[in-house]
Amino acid sequence: MPIITDTAVAADYVDGAQAGRGDRLVGANFAGRSEIIAKNGAAATSQPLATQVAISILQQGGSAVDAAIAANATLGLVEPTGSGMGGDLFALIWDPKQNKVVGLNASGRAPKGQTLDDLVKRLGPGKMIPSHGSLSVTVPGAVAGWVELHKNYGKLPLDKVLAPAIAYANDGFPLSPFIAKGWAANFRRFDQMGSVIEELDNAKKTFLIDGKAPVAGQIFHNPDLAKSLSLVAKGGHDAYYKGPIAKTIDAYMKRIGGPLRYEDFADFKAQWVEPISTNYRGYDVWQIPPNGQGLATLQMLNILEGYDLKSMGHNSADFIHVSVEAKKLAFADRSRWYADQEFVKLPISTLISKDYAAKRRAQIDMKKAGAPETGIMPESHDTIFLSTADKDGLMVALIQSNYRGMGSGLVPDGLGFMLQDRGEQFALDPKHPNVYAPGKRPFHTIIPGFVTKDNQPFAAYGVMGGGMQPQGHTQVLVNMIDFGMNVQEAGDASRWQHEGSPEPTGEAGDGVGIVYVEQGVSPAVIEELKKRGHKVEVKPGLHYGSYEAIVRDHANGVYRAGTEMRVDGHAAGY
Template sequence: MRDFQFPGRSPVRATEAMAATSHPLATLAAIDMLRSGGNAMDAAVCAAAVQGVVEPQSTGIGGDCFVLYCPKGEGEVLAFNGSGRSPAAATADWYLGKGYAELPGTGPHAVTVPGAIDAWCRLLEDHGKKGIDAALAPATRYAEQGYVVHDRVAFDWADDAALLAADEHAARMFLPEGKAPLAGDMHRQPELAKTLRIIASQGRAGFYEGEVADDLVARLRALGGLHALDDFAETKGDYVQSVNSSYRGYDIHQMPPNNQGMTALIMLNVLSGFTLASLEPNSAQRLHLEIEAGRLAYQDRDTFIGDQSFVHVPVEQLLSGAYADRLRAAIDPLRAMTHLPRLELPRSDTVYISVVDRDRNAVSFINSTFGSFGSGVVGPKTGVILQNRGSSFRLTEGHPNRIAPRKRPMHTIMPGMATQNGRVVMPFGVMGGGYQPFGHVHLLTNMFDFGMDPQQALDAPRVFYKDNAVLAERSIPVEAIAGLRQRGHQVSVAEEPYGGGQLVLIDWEKGTLTGASDPRKDGCAIGY
């Protein structure tokens, strides 16, 4: 139990249903959907749509999504890959011939075709109780009538004024009076409201065909992009087999490649050989082991993970116990490794949604436009912000993530699901682009090794390793920082908090739900 004399909040507890998102309006929309007869999938899509309006820097219908879903909380965990692909005309030779050394982080060449709307429509048709029209109704209302800009949204928005100003349409829609809105300001997106109405009326075809697709492709082509209407019309998500591994008696499920989810599983496999529970949660000893396991796992991520329709990814080998033993043997508890390559990861924004309904349908749902405000390219008539997921591709010959026509890039957004004895224990996720495997592992070890409740596990201080240094949140104890430096780590204070997360914990014996939402975002968990 937390000390009530210190700042913080308790987890949220209920019996019927629970939703947790990174924005209060999205959580409320999910709860309203559940109480009006919708199920967990309806609620998750509804919440994601709202966040595409009220958290425009993080997500939207111009992005991608991945989903883990367990009907009635028992049996097989279904996985849906809603990530888009590169244009049919996109080849590494084309970019190399134009003098590109790497894919740009913004602009038309960073844009892959959005997969979110195809995924939303398919998932609602297969697993929802209501249609896309009902799911989009609250988002449409906020886009048209306006919404209040929340504090974390304003914090992120202010950092992106230069990106938005570079695109006349983005500037018109997202820099009212020439500047980013402040916390407490009202903001409207009438062009996006019109687009949401078209999709509500026409379904998937309303986005990938007709006037919406025409607007987006015309804008991309005008900026030099390679996109064609056929690239949009032929977009299709896929049901795939989740990958999983065991940790402390729980089965942890992740998305398979092209997703980076197995990076977290490699980390957990390595850490399973250490007695973490004997260490202090915020000690240098614990953080060092986590950092080193992460450095090894990220090296494998960048070496092996790509679109399995194009390359072979040795999933079984990478998740084997023998492989984990080999990686673990490389870790010195008292000294940082010096032989690993530099780990460079771009900043990104995402939303993660966790929902469990009264029938215990459990949804782990993540949606993103990748970088803050994605590519910075906005449809002038539609108000759709297009993602920059294509910036993850490589141009290196032989690399598994080398760009090719209609190929999916290595993808960072990763929903998680924990099960035990064939039942869902917890749909969970931690946002933050490349940080997400670290975030998943830190959350799970906080709970399963150190016995923290869900809210404590999300509140706990975080570190991340990138650019050859440990970046520590200000809440990391000074003794831990000193201990990491003694082990050879360069340690700096992180400029921004790491990620944000949500989860819903199911107690089948008591018949209760416990929800939590990360204080690094504006959101909350609500149950009834």
């Protein structure tokens, strides 16, 4: 291994080395840490306190679902930049009693009292749905998701499951570094969007300390959130959707002129759904069907299955080229088709078929970058994903988000949480499958992932971050399945991210787009990609998604867990 002396390339990996970095004694040198191995249970979340809460719940006899709910509730407090009671939720669960993967769609719906014409008229000619403010707010589904999951798989009482989050909200907790950075960024964004956000004083009162965003290590309290969580702990679903929380949101929306009403909450329920899947080299990969974008992961894998990726070499020019091209083709379909299936019939079986993948694969030119088929809408990278597993074999992949960071900017009076802005992802073209409609669920970016092999659980995993999610899901699975990386290495390996595809909101693509890469991709590979017509940029500061996963090791009877080394992630077991 050469010694790096040239400061111009000091930030690049060269034969596995990186300037300023020590050498690992086991496993790949690029890995940030060892995988966690445990017998009785495991948890991987994006914040250490949430992981500890999950493990504590497991040790008290709680199920993996109890642990997931407890961790999610805690994350809504300690990581409001990516989650909270005002957002949506999706989950995939390995049910050992049924010996199958089951799915839950807890994403919220548009206001029933507002038509497309009403919305367009209010927006004005040629305007899109704003990224913040009341017109972007849909019914939050997360709490309905908690209650439904708990009803089917919970062991401990709900008040005991939510007790750790309530205690941290009352007693305070120290902010972690990555989340602190995002916290400040969110409020800079809110200040910039001030003309769109009808009311910002509540958000400032709830989330700022002496008018400033808290910094890493500073103790933060949220007693209003503790009260809201306590209401749910005692009253369950109805406390949120038919009781004081829904009534408070209704009064708040009326006061600021927003369209959401009590009736939208009173009629809302989370839905159990049949997951969709494809087989990739002997592994069955499972996703929630649209309105989410999980189908894009399956489409990408179907296309890539026709290539010998291992012989190409990890992060080689050929490997990144075919991966990016597969992404472009899947995202062209994503922009054309993905929407709420209660409102439009989608050709899911065709899009997921191997025959269709072969036709799409034939469109890839190994020597030339292609252009997306159909400006660019920046997508939020602020979401939480978590995995949990228990001694009985129950495994959970759960993802939850407010969409753009903290959400809409709107905090209803005294509730301690912000409402999501997921409604921004509706299209306004009446001919588009994802067009806005009363009571409809918008296109969703957040996707949990699950993998089985030989009808047994293999991995509960996720890579959060807007349009990066199908790209990240594909990369970590290829890392494990094609390149034999362990659960931690699969997330730590250098990633790429393509932006510039068309969007389900109606925006057209931007030519070949841009391929962003981390510093671990070699300069020679970057130059070769540019020769093929790709626009490539090394961008260390970009958020290439955040990863959590738990793998079931049947041979040894243990769980193996990995977490995101780029941010505040933490995995643990017992």
